[in-house]
Structure formats: structure tokens, C-alpha cells
Amino acid sequence: MKRNRHIPLWHQKASQRADGVVLWDYHVICVQRKKGGDSPCLVWDLDSSLPFPSPLAPYVSETIQPSFQLFSEYQRFFRIVHAPVFLRCFASDRRHMKDSAGNWIAQPPAYEPIVAEDKTAHNLNEYNEIRADEVSVNVEPDLIHAVYTNKLGVVLSENQLEEFFTQVSS
Template identity: 40%
Template structure:
């Protein structure tokens, strides 16, 4: 369970920069906030992309879910804080009905659940990118949210996130091919074990 006294590394949930269906940008903005407001902690923060080769990943306890049914995303992005002070990892998921932040173990039990019992097509993988690297390398022109020139969901009000090298590399982050992009790719169970035991 979450330890008493842990202070959120972001602003309050209601005041976080948030746009529905743009989870990758929401997490980028969270990383940007930590980098600016708590630079001594940014080395403990990671962007976590959840997907698989078929881009069909179930997650429970999502705001867009219905009852106890999972939401099937093509991908989802959350923030992980591996707190050296508390010896514990915390998840920030602005799309979840769980607490934000939420202890990783609790999030794993309620939102991830287990790949056992799921068809292999739904098994989850994660790509873990240090926040500083994510801020320097991620770019999106939001074209994946347009169809025939029409927005599938309204875009964030701020300009597109770009780097000097790229205007759009979102697919490299969603890919679970370890030879592509930045960061480290884990099977879901490996990710949970790594960030709950290696503190």
C-alpha cells in the first residue's frame, strides 16, 4: 500500500495538463513539470508506454471503462516515479479511476491484473523511457488522431511537441521491438518485478 507522507511530484490531479485520448502528451507534460519544478527528482521518473505487437492491450480501472470490464487500448502511457526516498514506485495515470499517484503494486493488481488467463494476443509489454530522454526525443504531429482531415478527438490547445530531429516519431515509442527507438522493453511481469523489487 502507499506509504503515508509520500508527496505527489506533480501538481494536483485537477490542475495537471490533460487532454482526453492524448495520454502520451499528458505524460510528456507531467515529465516537463517535474523537470522544471523538481529537477532533483527527474532522474527517478519514467514514461511508460504499454502496448504489444498487435496493439490490443486491456487495462482495467480506466475512466472510459464500464463496470468491471477492461478498456482495450492500442497503447496507453503512464508515468512512473521510482522513489529512492520511499523505496517504492508510484504510478501517475490521469485516465484511471485509481488514486493518482497510486502505488505500483496496487496499480498492477487492479489496472494491469495478469496476462495469465488472457489470450496471447492481449499480453502486455511496456517500453520504459527515462523522463529526460523522453522530453528530448519524443515528437508528435498528432496525425494519428485525424481521419480524412477530421479530428477523431479534439487536440490539446498547445503546439505540437517536436524536436530538432523529428516532427513525428510516436510509432517508435509504441513499438515493442527492442531494436527500435529509445528506452527498455519489458514483458509486463518483468516490468512489475523490476520496479517493485529493485529499489
């Protein structure tokens, strides 16, 4: 069965619905874990209508809604990349924001396109594509180490997301 590239997320500003659901082809958030202390991880989601930032547990419960039974073709996976690695390696020349004739679908951001440290102009597709063999089975120390070293980080299922961030050392 072919998987659908669109996944539902709730409480999104772009929604026209009362429940705030939107089908995104991809969505980027930042999860912040503060050093020291026992403060909760915070989610920074610029598209969310929830408090900004939101603690991870309520964000997962309200936005991802893992208890909501989705059709089998809708599976949500999360590519976790450590921010410094992402900032060095990610690149987007915005080609995904143009139609087949090369016209802008929406006005592009005012800032310059993002170029990777190695001068790569576009690799968004590498971050978006998720293969079944990339999805981690267990959250273990090697997996956590890979987030800090792998250009594309690691891929988790929606049920592993909170567990992962509880095991990341502060």
C-alpha cells in the first residue's frame, strides 16, 4: 500500500476548521531541551495556535493526537536532527515553492535561500523522504548519539517521540 505524504496535525493556524486540523506534506518544529534542571521540553511551532512555546507532552497530545485512529496510509514519522547539525547541513533553494512552470505558488520569504556549509543549494528532499528501513525500532543510546552526528538525524514513530526526549541528556 502506498503511504500518503500528507499527515494531519491539529491546532494549526492555516486551518479553516474549528478543530484546526491541516494536512501537511511536511512540518518543521523545534523541540528545546534546556540544560540542567527538570524543566519540560518545549515545542516551538510557528504554525500552532497552542501556547508558544508549548510543553512537549501537551503539544503531542493536542497537535499530533497519537490516540486518534488514522487510516493506515497516514503514518506520522519524525526526523530528529540536532539543531547545530541541521544548520550546517540543510539547504533549500525554494524550488518546492514553485509550480511546474516555475512560478511562485506563494510569495517566498524575504531572506536569502538557505545554503549548506558544503555549498549544497538544495537537499530538502533528503530530509522529507523517509524510508521504512530508517524508522528506529527502539530508543537506545546509539540512536541518541546518531542525532548529534548524522546529517539526517534519526527517524522515529509518533509513539517514540516523547520517550526519545526524556532520554536525551540535558
